[in-house]
Amino acid sequence: MDIDRDVDADDLGRRFARGDDGALEELYRDASALVFTMALRKLGSRADAEDVTQATFVAAWKSRESFDPERGVLRAWLTTIAKRRIADALAARARVREHAAEPDVLVAVGGGEAPLDDIDRSVLVADEVRRLGPPKSQLVAMAYFEGMTHQQISATMDMPIGTVKSHIRRSLIALRDTLGVMEDAL
Amino acid sequence: MHCDEETLAALAMGEQVSEADASHAAACATCSTEVEQLRAIVSVLDGSDGELVEPPAALWDSIAEETGVDRPRPALSVVDGAGEAVPVARAPQADAEPAPRSGSRFARWSLAAAAGLALVASGAAIGAQVGGPQADGTVIAQTELADLSTEDEVGTARVEEFEDGHRELVIDAAVEVDANAALEVWLIDTSVEGMISVGFLDSAEGRFVIPDGFDLAIHPIVDISREPFDGVPTHSGDSLVRGVLAEA
Numbered sequence: 001m002d003i004d005r006d007v008d009a010d011d012l013g014r015r016f017a018r019g020d021d022g023a024l025e026e027l028y029r030d031a032s033a034l035v036f037t038m039a040l041r042k043l044g045s046r047a048d049a050e051d052v053t054q055a056t057f058v059a060a061w062k063s064r065e066s067f068d069p070e071r072g073v074l075r076a077w078l079t080t081i082a083k084r085r086i087a088d089a090l091a092a093r094a095r096v097r098e099h100a101a102e103p104d105v106l107v108a109v110g111g112g113e114a115p116l117d118d119i120d121r122s123v124l125v126a127d128e129v130r131r132l133g134p135p136k137s138q139l140v141a142m143a144y145f146e147g148m149t150h151q152q153i154s155a156t157m158d159m160p161i162g163t164v165k166s167h168i169r170r171s172l173i174a175l176r177d178t179l180g181v182m183e184d185a186l
Numbered sequence: 187m188h189c190d191e192e193t194l195a196a197l198a199m200g201e202q203v204s205e206a207d208a209s210h211a212a213a214c215a216t217c218s219t220e221v222e223q224l225r226a227i228v229s230v231l232d233g234s235d236g237e238l239v240e241p242p243a244a245l246w247d248s249i250a251e252e253t254g255v256d257r258p259r260p261a262l263s264v265v266d267g268a269g270e271a272v273p274v275a276r277a278p279q280a281d282a283e284p285a286p287r288s289g290s291r292f293a294r295w296s297l298a299a300a301a302g303l304a305l306v307a308s309g310a311a312i313g314a315q316v317g318g319p320q321a322d323g324t325v326i327a328q329t330e331l332a333d334l335s336t337e338d339e340v341g342t343a344r345v346e347e348f349e350d351g352h353r354e355l356v357i358d359a360a361v362e363v364d365a366n367a368a369l370e371v372w373l374i375d376t377s378v379e380g381m382i383s384v385g386f387l388d389s390a391e392g393r394f395v396i397p398d399g400f401d402l403a404i405h406p407i408v409d410i411s412r413e414p415f416d417g418v419p420t421h422s423g424d425s426l427v428r429g430v431l432a433e434a
Contacts, residue, residue: 122230170192172198
């Protein structure tokens with residue numbers, strides 16, 4: 001199942017870079033909550049977060065040819081663009097005119113200049129947990145987001161405690177792998 | 187020999203492991219680095235509330251307009267639905283609850299819906315009579331229905347809105363079912379996770395009242411399933427026919 005998902009993501013990266021019909025919408029369905037939540041947390045305004053989300057997807061589509069599906073993860077690349085757009089919105093808000101013209105998306109794609117901060121990571125991890133799919137996503141959410149004990153989770157899910165723990169351990173390993181890829185790409 | 191990953195994860199979570207594993211992990215640079223990485227994930231998880239907020243539905247429309255990408259046609263979605271086994275009865279995810287609908291969001295959607303209706307009313311007077319003499323509501327959305335195994339068109343579904351504001355889903359389709367089961371009609375969201383049943387179809391035409399306030403923009407998939415008489419009220423996962431509603 002995880003492998004299927006990776007293959008799908010890989011395939012979407014290729015189709016996106018080629019500009020295939022439907023690829024932008026698929027990426028939007030897949031990652032708009034991630035981008036929007038990240039923007040909302042940073043900007044604190046729904047209207048500004050909507051603007052940033054729109055600008056991010058539009059910029060991603062316009063510069064799709066610069067995404068290399070052989071080398072990068074589409075979601076990580078998109079996150080880089082989103083971070084740049086959020087930074088621009090914050091700068092504009094602070095009336096700091098960094099750029100007279102439209103900021104160049106490509107500048108942000110090289111990586112390294114905008115490391116993830118704690119807010120980014122907390123939104124990214126929420127998104128990656130969702131991607132684990134049930135039952136892992138539910139178990140991890142209960143253990144960490146809702147602060148339930150393994151005993152309580154075991155009772156709620158009617159699942160042996162050993163199975164609960166094993167799922168959560170394997171989830172940690174999967175999250176370490178996916179977030180590591182994201183972190184490296186940024 | 188290095189510890190296996192699950193043992194390292196257990197250590198990162200602060201669980202008890204065997205003495206041999208614990209002392210190896212403490213002494214081995216490779217294993218202790220891995221434990222540190224996993225601990226970092228634990229601390230990110232601890233620092234997150236897990237919340238993801240969906241942007242408003244209208245945002246995609248703005249993006250599609252600005253980029254000029256084609257909006258996918260409903261018929262394509264039906265073919266997609268036929269091409270892969272869609273997990274219709276997937277369990278809801280505890281961690282991916284949509285943000286609670288705030289007053290302002292609701293108002294915005296109502297406005298958007300009203301704008302949509304105005305468009306239908308002014309631009310498509312023909313739409314009102316699509317349903318023939320029996321249709322006394324205004325057709326606001328419709329779709330062809332396709333048999334998921336053959337992809338043949340087997341009929342149509344439409345949503346009629348009446349003067350008092352209530353809406354009805356009208357199914358006009360020839361669908362066969364064996365004697366041990368019934369045909370149940372569902373409205374499903376585009377991620378095929380959320381759904382409601384609107385009732386059972388027992389003749390070629392069925393009319394079903396759609397609950398007021400139920401958001402068709404989010405739940406545009408019309409699905410007819412074979413439901414065995416097994417006492418289980420959820421979707422059987424055995425979808426026979428589908429279509430995706432589009433504004434009339």
